Amino acid sequence: MARIAVTGAAGSVGRETLRGLESHEVTALTHREHDDIDGEVVEITEPDSIGPALAGHDVVVHLAGNPSPEAEWDSVLHANIDGTYNVYEAALEHDLDRVVFASTNHVSQMHGIGDHTRPETMADDAPPVRPDDPTRPDSYYAVSKVSGEALGSYYADRHGLEVVDLRIGWLLTPDELRERQDEDDPEAARYARAMWLSPGDCRDVVEKAATADLPENPLTVNAISRNSERYLSLTETMRGLGYEPNDDSAEVVE
Numbered sequence: 001m002a003r004i005a006v007t008g009a010a011g012s013v014g015r016e017t018l019r020g021l022e023s024h025e026v027t028a029l030t031h032r033e034h035d036d037i038d039g040e041v042v043e044i045t046e047p048d049s050i051g052p053a054l055a056g057h058d059v060v061v062h063l064a065g066n067p068s069p070e071a072e073w074d075s076v077l078h079a080n081i082d083g084t085y086n087v088y089e090a091a092l093e094h095d096l097d098r099v100v101f102a103s104t105n106h107v108s109q110m111h112g113i114g115d116h117t118r119p120e121t122m123a124d125d126a127p128p129v130r131p132d133d134p135t136r137p138d139s140y141y142a143v144s145k146v147s148g149e150a151l152g153s154y155y156a157d158r159h160g161l162e163v164v165d166l167r168i169g170w171l172l173t174p175d176e177l178r179e180r181q182d183e184d185d186p187e188a189a190r191y192a193r194a195m196w197l198s199p200g201d202c203r204d205v206v207e208k209a210a211t212a213d214l215p216e217n218p219l220t221v222n223a224i225s226r227n228s229e230r231y232l233s234l235t236e237t238m239r240g241l242g243y244e245p246n247d248d249s250a251e252v253v254e
Contacts (some may be wrong), residue, residue, distance in 0.1 A: 109138035120191050172196055
């Protein structure tokens with residue numbers, strides 16, 4: 001049983017992560033108090049806050065930050081870049097074994113974008129993209145996640161900290177996915193189908209990222225469901241983490 005801290009535990013991915021880690025000793029870390037979450041309030045942009053919160057843990061799943069592709073630079077600079085640096089420094093100071101970093105599919109989105117003025121669209125001829133292909137971020141938010149991956153590479157190579165970069169897709173319930181199938185906006189509907197991450201697959205991939213033996217370090221993988229219309233490769237996730245996605249967006253919207 002691993003001792004795992006989860007930053008951003010009150011977000012949608014955070015809540016599924018808590019469910020997926022129920023067999024472990026988990027500490028939920030949130031930005032403010034929530035009646036339905038038994039955890040600690042921390043501020044990732046303040047080293048004196050996040051540092052003590054990670055003491056005594058083996059792994060931190062770092063989900064906290066501004067998750068909006070529309071976020072302005074100042075917001076992602078402080079919450080996503082400075083905050084991630086603080087988490088890595090705290091993990092190193094308190095001898096954690098691993099950081100699971102919540103990256104995003106948006107770091108590669110310009111490879112397959114449908115409408116260059118709208119990040120969450122997909123061309124019908126989007127090329128296959130693997131985790132080791134050059135990043136092509138679509139927003140300041142995505143740039144901040146590229147920075148977070150670079151930080152992980154540094155801490156893995158220089159300090160031996162285990163790092164998993166999870167390029168998380170679009171976590172939606174099946175009903176939410178169906179609601180995004182707008183016939184008048186096929187590029188956006190296609191994007192939702194390609195990037196869908198079901199709640200069940202989300203729980204599975206994060207748990208494996210936190211606990212699986214890593215074939216290489218750092219390990220960067222895509223975290224989406226087994227969608228028929230995906231263009232992000234899942235081979236590395238399945239081989240590297242033992243991930244076995246169950247859900248396909250095509251079966252949900254048919």
